[in-house]
Amino acid sequence: MLPIIDWPPCFFGLIEGMQLKHCTWPQVEEYLKHKQTIIQPIGSTEQHGPTGIIGTDYRCAEFLAAAVGERSQTLVAPPLCVGMAEHHMNFPGSLSFRPSTYNAIMQDLFYSFAQHGFKNVFFINGHGGNVIPLQNAMCEWKARHDSLCFYLESWWRMPEVLAYEEQHFGDENGSHATCGEVALTMFSDAEAFEKIEKQNFKVEKVDYQFPLSAKEFREKFPDGRMQSNPGLSTKEHGEKLFHIACEALLERLSRLP
Numbered sequence: 001m002l003p004i005i006d007w008p009p010c011f012f013g014l015i016e017g018m019q020l021k022h023c024t025w026p027q028v029e030e031y032l033k034h035k036q037t038i039i040q041p042i043g044s045t046e047q048h049g050p051t052g053i054i055g056t057d058y059r060c061a062e063f064l065a066a067a068v069g070e071r072s073q074t075l076v077a078p079p080l081c082v083g084m085a086e087h088h089m090n091f092p093g094s095l096s097f098r099p100s101t102y103n104a105i106m107q108d109l110f111y112s113f114a115q116h117g118f119k120n121v122f123f124i125n126g127h128g129g130n131v132i133p134l135q136n137a138m139c140e141w142k143a144r145h146d147s148l149c150f151y152l153e154s155w156w157r158m159p160e161v162l163a164y165e166e167q168h169f170g171d172e173n174g175s176h177a178t179c180g181e182v183a184l185t186m187f188s189d190a191e192a193f194e195k196i197e198k199q200n201f202k203v204e205k206v207d208y209q210f211p212l213s214a215k216e217f218r219e220k221f222p223d224g225r226m227q228s229n230p231g232l233s234t235k236e237h238g239e240k241l242f243h244i245a246c247e248a249l250l251e252r253l254s255r256l257p
Contacts, residue, residue: 018074037121042125044058048176090217091218110145119147125152131154153252172228206227208220
């Protein structure tokens, strides 16, 4: 259980949902006198099979971060909506940064946080392709600076989430356009699915080794799914996964100094 912070009367309740985008600079200055942690949601804008929305990865991260920030009274930065998704670029609508570009963006973001006095950056990640580039960026920053402590949680990799998915989806959850992530967006962005026809898919096992080029990925996974059957996804599963992931993320956040 996270401690309730005794904010000064002039501050408490003034920031809508603890969103940085709704703050004025004096409000952030006041926040930093009492707390130096910021939540940064990161994701991707990329294909998620025939029935998953392109914004899946960043919307999952953004949706969870908003809830965790409000419940823990921790500022939430705007989401980084584009990630390292080069392997999805043979599917229309996907966007990507090169790994070197991603690194440069992160160095500037880290500088911004450090410049203002933040000490802890808690990343809620929605895209597997971000993990290695982000860890490399963290290593580069730490090689040059003593400021900032980084914490990375990929929501779908948390044991609490994996246990639910194993119980309800088994081997059909897959590893991209998964039952779990599609379900979560059915809960977060229900209106988007009003025009998407639900389908059941056959799950086929494919041998592959990352990294894959965009051409190789499309050849291995022609419709964009990676051994998943998002036909099992429902809004109800998404709501349950939302609460499970929120509780797990809040517990991780509570460990920060």
